Amino acid sequence: MKKSLWISLLAVGGLGLAAGAGAQPPDTLWTRTFGGSSYDYGSSVEQTTDGGYIIAGYTWSFGLGYHDVYLVKTDAEGNPVWQRTFGGSYYDYGYSVQQTTDGGYVIAGETWPYGAGSYNVYLVKTDASGNPLWQQAFGGSSGDFGRSVQQTADGGYVIAGETWSCGAGSWDVYLIKTEAGGQPLETTLTPVNPPLVIPATGGSFDYQVRIQNLSGLTQEFQVWSGWYSPDGNWIGILGPFRLTNVPVGADLTFGRAQNVAGTNPPGEYTYVGYAGIYASGSIWDSSYFTFTKSATDGSGAFVYNNENWGDPFPGEPGGPPPRATAWRFVVAEEFTLSVYPNPFNPVTTLRFGLPAAGYVRLEVFDTGGRNVGAILCGRPGGGHIGPPLQGEAWYPAGSHEVSFDGTGLPSGVYLVRLTAGEVSQVQKIVLLK
Secondary structure (H helix, E strand, C coil), X not given: CCECEEEEEEECXXXXXXXXXXXXXXXXXXXXXXXXXXXXXXXXXXXXXXXXXXXXXXXXXXXXXXXXXXXXXXCCCCCEEEEEEECCCCEEEEEEEEECCCCXXXXXXXXXXXXXXXXXXXXXXXXXXXXXXXXXXXXXXXXXXXXXXXXXXXCCXXXXXXXXXXXXXXXXXXXXXXXXXXXXXXXXEEECCCCCEECCCEEEEEEEEEEEECCCXXXXXXXXXXXXXXXXXXXXXXXXXXXXXXXXXXXXXXXXXXXXXXXXXXXXXXXXEEEEECCCCEEEEEEEEEEEECCCCCCCCCCCCCCEEECCCCCCCCCCCCCCCCCCCXXXXXXXXXXXXXXXCCEEEEEEEECCCEEEEEEEEECCCCECCCEEEEECCCCCCCXXXXXXXXXXXXXXXXXXEXXXXXXXXXXXXXXXXXXXXXXXXXXXC
């Protein structure tokens, strides 16, 4: 059975919107449908600055998963200009859309299984053509949903929805304010021993590639690099290579080396590295440095190619496969854990410090050794709301706080155990009601 997204434009005659005997129902000017052979839903619509419309919803007809966020752009007559889908392999829904000041769009909804819990608030930012710029998840260990989003005066976003993970009751109103933010990744290229001067006969230089996942989601993206020659021509050198399962807070460094053939013309080159979605041309972040090829210094053996080598990227020949488990890091051999107030009723704050980024696990037990399944809602360091520490999660180095809510638990002694790598700490907490 087919169910399509539907849009209708209504015209209101006279001054009939005011209450009174003269009120008139609007006339229908046109209707349009969008979708495929299965179920497609429209949840939010807004007129855009070009006179057209932007529609957000979710689709079963297109995309990767069972349901995907569905974004449709039309012209002023409702004719489709483009459509996009966002999400993973399972369930993703779009409930609210707004055109942003840069001409792009922001969509809020829900996603599963991205993020920390079952369903999480899902925020997607696109450019003016609907290409994804970044995505982020918010929430705790239970269900959290985003129903409405608005861009704020400071360039950030405010999201309204509901949460089962945090708050006083079963379901609570959930309000999230974000920074202006931007790219989910930060990419930095750093040359070794600059300034870089290559002999006329050719040579090589070393550099480092650093990639940091700044978002609240495990990311999948591609990396590629090349240079602009002195005459402005682009020469692709490396990639694209696909990186998947890059966890929240990951900080990856690759050491690379680059040949510069003697046949390349002399002058200043700009070496650029990119991270993003190569096929769509969506660049999430980039970084560059310059080097110079001499016109007169002919010392050294002649270099015949522009080969690039070093620490292999996933998918690179000789490197790990794209879905390698290489993104699993271990923190240093010590960390701190404290609780305040203690005793408490019914909420206390758990503070811990990590000397290095890594996976951590936080568990709360009663004195009988039973895991009480505590609800934890936290904000990792670095300015990004991320997963709570229930089960295993990635956290960057530094100080972190999460709150433990003992509502629903009887008074008594409980044990908090924090595990990072091969090291664990246990802290006694007392709930007094």
